[in-house]
Amino acid sequence: MNDMRITEQRVDTHEIKFSGRDVHVYYGETEAIKGIDVDIEDKTVTAFIGPSGCGKSTFLRCLNRMNDTIDICRVTGDITLDGEDIYDKRIDPVQLRAKVGMVFQKPNPFPKSIYDNVAYGPKIHGLAKNKADLDDIVERALRRGAIWEEVKDRLQEPGTGLSGGQQQRLCIARAVATEPEVLLMDEPCSALDPIATAQVEELIDELRSQYSVIIVTHSMQQAARVSQKTAFFHLGHLVEFGETSEIFTNPKDPRTESYITGRIG
Amino acid sequence: MTNDKHIASAFDRDLEAVQAHIMKMGGLVEAAILDAARALETRDEDMAADVRSRDRAIDELEALIYEEGARLIALRAPTAGDMRTVLSVLKISGNLERIGDYAKNIAKRNSVLVQMSPVDGSASDLRRMAQAVELMLKDSLDAYITRDIELAEDVRVRDGEVDQMYNAMFRQFLTYMMEDPRNITGCMHLHFIAKNIERMGDHVTSIADQVIYLVTGEMPTEARPKHDRTSMMASPEAE
Numbered sequence: 414m415n416d417m418r419i420t421e422q423r424v425d426t427h428e429i430k431f432s433g434r435d436v437h438v439y440y441g442e443t444e445a446i447k448g449i450d451v452d453i454e455d456k457t458v459t460a461f462i463g464p465s466g467c468g469k470s471t472f473l474r475c476l477n478r479m480n481d482t483i484d485i486c487r488v489t490g491d492i493t494l495d496g497e498d499i500y501d502k503r504i505d506p507v508q509l510r511a512k513v514g515m516v517f518q519k520p521n522p523f524p525k526s527i528y529d530n531v532a533y534g535p536k537i538h539g540l541a542k543n544k545a546d547l548d549d550i551v552e553r554a555l556r557r558g559a560i561w562e563e564v565k566d567r568l569q570e571p572g573t574g575l576s577g578g579q580q581q582r583l584c585i586a587r588a589v590a591t592e593p594e595v596l597l598m599d600e601p602c603s604a605l606d607p608i609a610t611a612q613v614e615e616l617i618d619e620l621r622s623q624y625s626v627i628i629v630t631h632s633m634q635q636a637a638r639v640s641q642k643t644a645f646f647h648l649g650h651l652v653e654f655g656e657t658s659e660i661f662t663n664p665k666d667p668r669t670e671s672y673i674t675g676r677i678g
Numbered sequence: 679m680t681n682d683k684h685i686a687s688a689f690d691r692d693l694e695a696v697q698a699h700i701m702k703m704g705g706l707v708e709a710a711i712l713d714a715a716r717a718l719e720t721r722d723e724d725m726a727a728d729v730r731s732r733d734r735a736i737d738e739l740e741a742l743i744y745e746e747g748a749r750l751i752a753l754r755a756p757t758a759g760d761m762r763t764v765l766s767v768l769k770i771s772g773n774l775e776r777i778g779d780y781a782k783n784i785a786k787r788n789s790v791l792v793q794m795s796p797v798d799g800s801a802s803d804l805r806r807m808a809q810a811v812e813l814m815l816k817d818s819l820d821a822y823i824t825r826d827i828e829l830a831e832d833v834r835v836r837d838g839e840v841d842q843m844y845n846a847m848f849r850q851f852l853t854y855m856m857e858d859p860r861n862i863t864g865c866m867h868l869h870f871i872a873k874n875i876e877r878m879g880d881h882v883t884s885i886a887d888q889v890i891y892l893v894t895g896e897m898p899t900e901a902r903p904k905h906d907r908t909s910m911m912a913s914p915e916a917e
Contacts, residue, residue: 634755662757662762662895663895671682673757673758674756674758674760675686675689676683
């Protein structure tokens with residue numbers, strides 16, 4: 414009977430990529446994350462949902478130490494990537510961020526050519542031996558970003574001249590150019606129209622075969638469509654974490670149910 | 679399930695409206711069962727004709743509920759308990775429509791049966807069986823609207839009693855037919871009526887299953903005791 418069911422949501426592996434234990438985050442005196450334990454699987458799309466201010470973006474930013482750039486921000490607890498503590502003193506945050514790529518809410522291409530947008534990361538990380546090598550990396554990344562066909566004849570034009578949806582896919586191509594292992598996406602479609610959103614979602618589904626993707630979204634339907642696992646955050650707590658199909662049909666916690674059905678949480 | 683209101687109040691109104699249609703449909707179907715059975719016992723052709731003509735209203739309500747369910751899915755993209763509510767109204771309206779059809783079929787057979795001499799006591803037996811099913815239906819709808827899974831479970835168990843009544847009648851009709859071939863036509867119709875009522879009980883049980891699914895998110899897995907043994911019966915004697 415199993416093969417008759419919808420297979421799209423199936424998780425292919427259960428290897429743990431990221432692991433958080435008793436994670437607390439403070440902004441000055443304010444505790445934004447109040448003790449989170451979570452295991453995020455490889456080759457899986459995990460969606461973080463929850464009302465504004467619930468801590469989902471804050472937690473996402475802990476995963477590539479983006480919070481380091483905020484002076485008053487303090488993180489306690491353990492976060493490991495492949496078993497390694499990412500807050501260890503020996504870890505170089507720049508190297509970490511090459512491994513853990515990020516795509517933001519608003520497409521933010523550099524004011525450079527399409528080619529240079531993608532080539533920048535591999536160049537500074539020394540991933541290309543020569544020009545031909547770099548050309549290959551750029552093409553591969555743009556293909557993976559599902560935008561190659563649209564830009565291959567105008568690689569020297571500015572990235573900022575593309576449409577919003579194309580810019581966002583360019584940013585995804587830029588993020589995958591450094592061969593990351595995890596892709597963090599903070600509301601990647603909130604500034605896009607439905608067609609561009611569908612293209613990015615299709616892309617996310619393809620990326621899942623190689624990366625662990627973590628997406629923060631305010632669109633419940635988007636979480637339902639693209640993810641295999643869903644985590645519901647509320648007031649700094651991880652309230653419920655499980656299979657997306659389970660969370661959206663039969664959530665166990667009444668707060669999850671209130672939130673996803675559009676009731677006051 | 680949570681009883682809090684949605685932020686979008688129109689969503690609450692839509693969900694309430696579609697469930698109100700179910701209750702209205704349920705009321706019409708309950709009346710159809712009782713009237714079809716009473717018409718049978720009292721050999722009342724006018725009442726039977728009335729039951730037949732009222733089936734259209736039941737069918738129309740089913741179509742309306744289907745339409746509203748589709749609209750809710752398209753416009754509100756319901757999830758969790760809301761989604762189960764929409765799924766349950768679609769399924770329950772289908773069950774009610776089938777029960778209505780069985781009642782109509784009983785009323786149809788009435789016009790043949792009134793032309794024959796009555797078969798001993800069978801009309802009142804059938805009426806008792808129909809009353810039992812009608813009460814199960816009433817309870818299943820009460821369980822639905824109050825989200826009472828204990829009552830729903832009770833309905834599921836009581837379907838076994840209806841099956842027992844059907845077994846007994848099956849034997850009785852076999853006996854009558856063996857005794858006198860002139861009973862065959864009447865008993866054939868009466869048997870179909872008994873079978874219709876037994877099937878009604880199965881649809882009511884399905885409604886009770888929906889109540890459990892709606893409240894718990896899971897279909898009842900525990901198999902109900904099945905008591906319809908007629909598919910194995912070769913003679914009126916009990917095995």
